[in-house]
Amino acid sequence: MAGYTDPGFDTLALHAGATPDPTTGARATPIHLSTSFVFQSSEHAASLFNMERSGHVYSRISNPTTAVLEERIAALEGGAGAIATASGQAALHLAVATLAGAGHHIVASSALYGGSHNLLDYTLRRFGISTTFVPPGDVDAWRAAIRPETRLLFGETLGNPGLDVLDIPTISAIAHAANLPLLVDSTFTPPWLLKPFDHGADLVYHSATKFLSGHGTVVGGLLVDSGAFDWAASGRFPELSEAYDGFHGMVFSEESTVGAFLLRARREGLRDFGACMSPHTAWLVLQGIETLPLRMARHVENTRKVVDMLSRHAMVSRVGYPELESHPSHALAKRLLPRGCGAVFSFDLKGSRAQGVAFIEALKIFSHLANVGDCRSLVIHPASTTHFRMDDAALARAGIGPGTIRLSIGLEDADDLVDDLKRALKVAEKTA
Amino acid sequence: MKIDVDGQTAHVYTGGKPFDPSLPCVVFIHGALHDHSVWTLLARWCAHHGHGVLALDLPGHGQSAGPVLPSVEATADWLLALLAAAGVRQPGQVTLVGHSMGSLIGLEAAARQPALVGRLVMVGTACPMKVSEALLTTARDAPLKAIDMVNAFSISSLATKPGYPGPGMWLHGSNRALMRRSLAGPNATGCAVNLFHHDFSICDAYTGGLQAAAQVTARVTLALGQFDQMTPPRATRDLAAALKARVVTLPSGHSLPAEAPDELLTALRSALS
Numbered sequence: 001m002a003g004y005t006d007p008g009f010d011t012l013a014l015h016a017g018a019t020p021d022p023t024t025g026a027r028a029t030p031i032h033l034s035t036s037f038v039f040q041s042s043e044h045a046a047s048l049f050n051m052e053r054s055g056h057v058y059s060r061i062s063n064p065t066t067a068v069l070e071e072r073i074a075a076l077e078g079g080a081g082a083i084a085t086a087s088g089q090a091a092l093h094l095a096v097a098t099l100a101g102a103g104h105h106i107v108a109s110s111a112l113y114g115g116s117h118n119l120l121d122y123t124l125r126r127f128g129i130s131t132t133f134v135p136p137g138d139v140d141a142w143r144a145a146i147r148p149e150t151r152l153l154f155g156e157t158l159g160n161p162g163l164d165v166l167d168i169p170t171i172s173a174i175a176h177a178a179n180l181p182l183l184v185d186s187t188f189t190p191p192w193l194l195k196p197f198d199h200g201a202d203l204v205y206h207s208a209t210k211f212l213s214g215h216g217t218v219v220g221g222l223l224v225d226s227g228a229f230d231w232a233a234s235g236r237f238p239e240l241s242e243a244y245d246g247f248h249g250m251v252f253s254e255e256s257t258v259g260a261f262l263l264r265a266r267r268e269g270l271r272d273f274g275a276c277m278s279p280h281t282a283w284l285v286l287q288g289i290e291t292l293p294l295r296m297a298r299h300v301e302n303t304r305k306v307v308d309m310l311s312r313h314a315m316v317s318r319v320g321y322p323e324l325e326s327h328p329s330h331a332l333a334k335r336l337l338p339r340g341c342g343a344v345f346s347f348d349l350k351g352s353r354a355q356g357v358a359f360i361e362a363l364k365i366f367s368h369l370a371n372v373g374d375c376r377s378l379v380i381h382p383a384s385t386t387h388f389r390m391d392d393a394a395l396a397r398a399g400i401g402p403g404t405i406r407l408s409i410g411l412e413d414a415d416d417l418v419d420d421l422k423r424a425l426k427v428a429e430k431t432a
Numbered sequence: 433m434k435i436d437v438d439g440q441t442a443h444v445y446t447g448g449k450p451f452d453p454s455l456p457c458v459v460f461i462h463g464a465l466h467d468h469s470v471w472t473l474l475a476r477w478c479a480h481h482g483h484g485v486l487a488l489d490l491p492g493h494g495q496s497a498g499p500v501l502p503s504v505e506a507t508a509d510w511l512l513a514l515l516a517a518a519g520v521r522q523p524g525q526v527t528l529v530g531h532s533m534g535s536l537i538g539l540e541a542a543a544r545q546p547a548l549v550g551r552l553v554m555v556g557t558a559c560p561m562k563v564s565e566a567l568l569t570t571a572r573d574a575p576l577k578a579i580d581m582v583n584a585f586s587i588s589s590l591a592t593k594p595g596y597p598g599p600g601m602w603l604h605g606s607n608r609a610l611m612r613r614s615l616a617g618p619n620a621t622g623c624a625v626n627l628f629h630h631d632f633s634i635c636d637a638y639t640g641g642l643q644a645a646a647q648v649t650a651r652v653t654l655a656l657g658q659f660d661q662m663t664p665p666r667a668t669r670d671l672a673a674a675l676k677a678r679v680v681t682l683p684s685g686h687s688l689p690a691e692a693p694d695e696l697l698t699a700l701r702s703a704l705s
Contacts, residue, residue: 005580006604007590016602019591050448052477054594054693062599070600071591080609081601227609232495254445256597257469257494258609263598 009076009192010293017071018286031283032064050248051255061270065279069286073212073222076191076289077204080227080258083265084220084282088187088207089115090275091221095183095203097273098265099237100151102128107145107152109136109166111159114386116185120154136164137328142171146178151236153180157196158188161346161382161406162399163322165329165336172200179234187211187373188342192296199336202229203261210373211343213288214295218281223265227258240264295375298411300340305414306407306421310347315425317403318348343410344372349403355428356381356403362427365412365420377410377417437514443495444514445472445487447479453519458527458704460487461511461534463556464631465579465611467494470531472597473693474700483527483704486518490537492620492627499622500630504533504638508540515548524550527704528650531555531689532663533635542652543644552650552675553703555696556686558663559641559671563632571629578628579611588659588685596690603690645674652677653703655688655696662686678703 007015018029037056039045047053056062070082085091096119100106108120110133120131134141136159146153153175155166166184175182181202186194190211196204206212208220232241232253240260243249247267252260270276288295304323311319319326322333322341333341349356359381360368366379370386380386383402387395392402409417433451435442444451445468458478460471468475468487479485491510492500501507511528520526526549530538535554542549571578583604592603611628614620620627652675656665665681672679680699684692 005577005584012590015590017591019589019593047477047480050476050480051597052473052480053697054473054596054598056594056599064593064599067593067595067599068591071595071602074600074602074605075590078605079602080606081595083600227606228612230613248448250448255448255469255472256606257467257613258606259597259601262600266598266600 012072012075013292014290016075017068029065029068029283029286032279035059051250059279060274060276061266063279063282066277066282069277069282069289070222072286072289073206074224077224078191078195078197078226079204079224081262082222082224083262083270084208084222084277086221086275086277087219088185088205088209088221089119091205091207091223092116092119092185094223094265094269094273094275095205096124096129096152098261098269099181099239100129103149104129105147105150106131106154107142107150108133109155109159109164110134111136111162111164112156113160113185116156136166139167139170139174143174146174146180150178150180152183154183154185156185156188157194158322158342158344161404162320163327163329163341163345165322165332165341167332168196168199168201168336172202175202176200179236181229188344189337190292190296192293193300193339193342194337197226197228202226208285209371211296211299212292213285214292214373214375215284215288216371216374216376218284220277220281220285225259225261229261231260244268295411296339299343299409302411302414302417303340303343303345303409306409306417307345309418309421313422313425315350315429316347317350319345320347321345344406344408346404346406348401349405349425349428351403351428351432353383353402355431356405357384358431359405359424359428360384362424363420365416366407372408374408375411377412378408380406382406435514435517437510437517440491440497442491442497442514443489444468444518445475445485447475447485447487449479449485451486451518452484453521455482455484456522456525456527457484457486457515457520458529459511459515460485461528461530461537462488462490462493463532463534464635465493465614465628466531467610467614469494469610470689471529474529474689474697477697478700484520486514488514492622493614493617496619498619500620500627502622503634504536504540505640507537507634508544511537511541512545512548520548523547527551527553529553529555529700530557532557532686533561533631536561536635536638536641539641539648540644542650543647546647546649549648549650551703552648552652553655553700554652554677555655556657556660556663556688557654557671558667559645560639561635561663563636568629568632568636571632572625575615575626575628576612579608579615582611582662583608585661586686587691588657589691592691596693603687607687607690641671642674645671648675651703653699654679655699656681657684657686657688657691658682659684660686
C-alpha cells in the first residue's frame with residue numbers, strides 16, 4: 001500500500017472537482033446558468049437554509065459549475081476549499097471583510113498592485129480599517145508593525161513592480177507568532193510555480209483573470225483557505241469563534257474545524273456583498289486551468305529566452321527578473337520558485353520617455369494594454385500610461401524609471417518575441 | 433458544550449441548539465484522527481428535529497483534554513461516563529452513531545449498557561478492523577505520509593458532491609487539514625508514538641467485537657460505503673449476522689459522513705424512525 005497518495009498536479013488540473021454529469025453523461029463540466037435550484041420539499045428547503053444539508057440554493061452563494069472550479073483550485077493549491085469571486089479585487093475584499101472590521105488593522109507589503117494599494121490605503125480606511133505598509137524584505141518592519149488590533153498580514157508572492165519575492169516562511173512565522181494569518185496574492189505565481197501553503201501561508205488569492213484562465217477573456221478571482229489556521233485558538237477572531245447573530249447564532253469554528261473561514265466568507269461575504277463569479281466565467285477559468293501546467297512551462301521557457309536577450313542588450317540598463325543573480329531576491333527565488341519566476345517582469349530602457357513610447361509603438365507582436373498573464377505577449381510603459389501624471393522624481397520613488405517597460409510573456413514562438421523586441425529596441429535607439 | 437468526565441474536560445458539539453437531556457439522545461462518535469466536525473450536517477439535522485445531540489471530541493482529540501485512552505473498551509467506558517455526566521438516563525432512548533473507529537466504540541458501549549442504548553448505527557465499519565502493517569508502520573514513522581495514504585484509500589472520488597460541509601470544499605484537502613490539525617493537537621497526550629498511530633493501533637488491537645455483539649440488544653444499522661477500501665462491505669458479514677443488523681450500502685468510500693451526507697441522513701432517519 002505504501003506510496004499511494006493524492007493524484008499529481010497535472011491530473012488534478014484536469015479532474016479535481018469534476019466527474020461526468022450524472023444526468024446527461026456529459027464529460028466536460030456543464031455550465032449551470034441557473035440562478036436558483038429547486039427544493040425537493042419544504043423540509044429539504046429548511047434544512048438547506050439551516051446547514052443541515054449541503055447543496056445549492058442561489059447562485060450568488062454557490063453554483064454547481066462554480067463549485068467545480070472552487071474544488072479544483074483548492075486541490076491545486078493544497079487547500080481545504082475555495083470561494084470564487086467576481087474579480088481578484090473582490091477576493092481580497094472578501095478576505096479582509098471576513099476577518100476585519102472598523103478599528104482593525106492590516107500589515108501589508110508596500111510592493112503591491114496599485115488596485116490593492118488603493119483598497120487598503122484609501123478605501124478601507126474610509127470603513128475604519130487601517131494599514132501599515134512595510135518593505136517586503138524588511139523582516140523587522142513586519143514584526144514591529146503588528147498591533148493588538150492587527151488581524152492580517154498581507155503581501156504578493158512576487159511584489160509589484162520589482163518582483164520582490166515574499167519570504168513566505170519567515171513572514172508566516174512572524175504572523176503565527178502573533179496568532180495572525182498570512183494572506184498572499186499569488187496571481188503572478190499560479191500553483192504550478194509556487195504553493196504558498198507549503199511554505200506557511202494561510203490564505204491565498206488569485207486574480208483568475210491572469211494565468212489561471214490564461215486567455216485574456218474573463219475577469220474573476222479565487223480565494224483559497226489552507227484549513228490550517230486555528231481561528232478559535234488565536235483568540236483574535238470572534239467573528240469565527242463566537243455565535244453570529246447574522247446566521248442563526250452559528251459558531252463557524254464549531255461547525256467546521258478547518259472550514260470556518262470559508263463558511264463565514266460564503267454565508268456572510270458572498271451573501272451580503274454579492275461579488276460572486278458567474279458560472280460562465282467559472283467554466284472559462286476551468287478551461288484555462290486544464291492546460292495550466294503546459295502553458296506555465298511554456299510561459300517560463302519563453303520568458304527565460306527573452307530575459308537572456310534583454311540582459312545582454314546594449315539599450316537595456318536593467319532587467320528585473322529574480323532568476324538573474326543581479327536581482328535582490330535571487331537567493332529566495334531559487335529556494336521558493338525552482339520552476340521559474342513567472343512570465344511578468346520589467347526592464348529599463350536606456351533613454352527618455354519619448355524613447356519608451358517609440359519602443360512600445362514599434363512592437364508588432366506584443367499588445368500594448370493593461371493586463372498580464374494572457375497567452376498573448378503584452379507590454380506597457382508605465383511612465384506614459386498608468387503613472388503618466390508622475391514626474392521623473394515621483395516615478396523614481398515608486399521604483400519606476402522613464403524607460404521602465406513591463407512585459408508579460410506569452411506562448412508565441414520565442415524567436416518571434418525576441419525579434420520583435422530587438423527591432424523595437426533599434427527604433428528606440430534611433431529616436432534618441 | 434464542555435462536560436467534565438472523570439476530572440477531564442470533554443468538548444461536545446450539540447448541533448446548533450442547547451443540549452436537552454430529556455429528548456431522545458443521538459451521540460456521534462468520530463473516527464481516527466478526526467473530531468466532531470465530521471458530523472455537523474447530521475448533528476444539526478437531528479438537533480433541529482427533536483433530538484438532543486452530543487457530537488463528541490474523544491479524549492485527546494479536537495478540543496477535548498487528554499490523555500488519549502488505551503483501548504476501544506476504555507473509550508467506551510469514557511463515553512458512558514460522559515452520558516451519565518450529561519444527564520442521559522432514559523432507557524432505550526440513546527442512539528449511538530459511530531464512524532470507523534467510532535463505530536467500534538459505539539458497539540462496545542452498546543454491549544456494556546444494553547438497556548440504555550436503543551439504536552446503534554455503525555458507519556464505515558468492519559470487525560475485526562485490522563489495519564495493514566504498511567499503514568501502521570507509516571502512521572508510526574511518517575504520519576503525514578500516512579494521512580495522504582488514508583486520503584487516497586478513504587475517498588472514492590475526486591469530485592464529492594455536494595461538498596462537505598458545503599459547496600466549494602475539497603474533501604481531500606479538508607480531510608488532510610483536519611487530520612494534520614488533530615495530529616498536532618495540544619491535547620493528544622498519552623500516545624506511545626503519535627495520535628494517528630494510537631488510533632489505528634487500538635482499532636487493530638480490538639478483537640472483542642463479535643463477543644460484544646452478543647450482548648447488544650439495540651436495533652442496529654450498518655451504513656457501508658459501496659467503494660470503501662478501508663473497511664470493505666464484505667468485511668462486515670459476520671458482524672451483521674451477529675447483530676441481526678439492517679445493512680445499507682451507500683455510494684461512497686470510507687468517508688461516508690462527508691462523501692454521502694444526504695444518503696447517510698436518509699439511512700439515519702430510517703434508523704431513528
